[in-house]
Amino acid sequence: MNYGGSVFKEKANRRARRIWIIFVALLSANYGADVANHLRGTSYYIVFLVLCWLPIISGEILLRVKGFDTDQYKFNLVIGYGIFYTFVVCTTESPIAFTYILPVTSLLVLYKSIRFMVSCGIANSLIIVGGAAYRISQGFNSASDMKNYQLELACIILCYICYVMSIKHLIESDGAMTDSIKADLHRVVTTVEQVKQACNTITNGITVVRELASENTHGATIVVDSLNRLSDHNSDLQSSTTSSNEMTSDIHAQVNHVAEMIEQMVSLASTSVQHAKVSSEDLADLVTTTNTMASLSG
Numbered sequence: 194m195n196y197g198g199s200v201f202k203e204k205a206n207r208r209a210r211r212i213w214i215i216f217v218a219l220l221s222a223n224y225g226a227d228v229a230n231h232l233r234g235t236s237y238y239i240v241f242l243v244l245c246w247l248p249i250i251s252g253e254i255l256l257r258v259k260g261f262d263t264d265q266y267k268f269n270l271v272i273g274y275g276i277f278y279t280f281v282v283c284t285t286e287s288p289i290a291f292t293y294i295l296p297v298t299s300l301l302v303l304y305k306s307i308r309f310m311v312s313c314g315i316a317n318s319l320i321i322v323g324g325a326a327y328r329i330s331q332g333f334n335s336a337s338d339m340k341n342y343q344l345e346l347a348c349i350i351l352c353y354i355c356y357v358m359s360i361k362h363l364i365e366s367d368g369a370m371t372d373s374i375k376a377d378l379h380r381v382v383t384t385v386e387q388v389k390q391a392c393n394t395i396t397n398g399i400t401v402v403r404e405l406a407s408e409n410t411h412g413a414t415i416v417v418d419s420l421n422r423l424s425d426h427n428s429d430l431q432s433s434t435t436s437s438n439e440m441t442s443d444i445h446a447q448v449n450h451v452a453e454m455i456e457q458m459v460s461l462a463s464t465s466v467q468h469a470k471v472s473s474e475d476l477a478d479l480v481t482t483t484n485t486m487a488s489l490s491g
Contacts, residue, residue: 199262205303206266210252213270216296217245237284244280248273267304270297271313275320282324291321291345295352305360305367314353321346 224241227233252269259265278294294317301310325342 202264203260203262206256206261206263209267209270209300209303210256212300213252213274213297214249217249220293221245240280244277248277267301267309270300271316275316278317279320279324282320283327288341291324291349294320294349298352298356302356302359302363305363307357307360307364310353310356310360314350314356317349317353318346321349 221242224233224238228235228238248269251273252266255263255266255269274294274297278297281290281293298313298317301313321342325345328338328342
């Protein structure tokens with residue numbers, strides 16, 4: 194990943210701002226205790242507070258106006274605290290006052306810029322040299338003081354050399370991590386391509402299944418329609434069969450009725466034959482009688 198991204202700039206500014214405020218609060222409390230113990234004057238402490246907190250206030254305004262990912266915040270930090278540090282180095286009698294810059298300069302590693310760190314190291318060395326020259330002009334020129342000035346300058350230069358080496362190592366580590374991340378990204382892209390191909394294959398399969406399902410649905414619709422028509426035909430056939438059964442029953446009843454009528458006609462015919470026979474016999478008797486009467490008449 195690129196450290197110059199806005200997200201990482203914002204993180205660096207927030208962390209530097211947090212540590213800066215804590216350190217300035219500690220210095221303010223320390224020098225406030227000196228004022229309470231009458232070790233320093235009130236006017237000196239007021240100037241101290243103005244130079245100490247004014248850069249923080251201006252930095253807060255800058256972050257609110259430009260955003261927390263602005264590159265200008267680190268310059269506000271270096272210049273503002275540099276002015277305050279120059280004032281402290283030139284006015285304090287403490288031999289460890291030069292170390293007040295170290296917590297702030299260690300924050301500059303967050304920005305991982307070798308050029309920026311080297312520039313700050315040169316400016317800080319000039320402040321140490323200028324502060325030593327000012328104190329020498331004020332009469333602090335004993336052998337012990339000169340030794341302290343030399344140690345202060347050497348300590349500051351060594352610190353900045355360590356800072357630069359640390360930044361260089363971090364940049365090289367980022368480069369190695371970037372190569373590793375690129376390899377991982379390549380593998381991820383390859384995997385994504387494979388997944389994409391698999392998804393395309395699955396999509397094609399789904400399309401085929403969908404087409405088959407559509408065809409099956411169409412075939413099922415045709416079968417259902419055929420079954421419906423067959424059911425209708427079965428209903429018609431059942432109706433026709435029922436009607437035929439009814440007609441057969443009627444015909445059977447009529448046949449039975451005709452058979453009964455034929456039996457009656459046969460019975461009547463038999464009766465008629467008998468009657469005809471009787472009538473014939475009677476007629477023969479009548480003819481006989483007539484002939485007899487005719488004979489008698491003759």
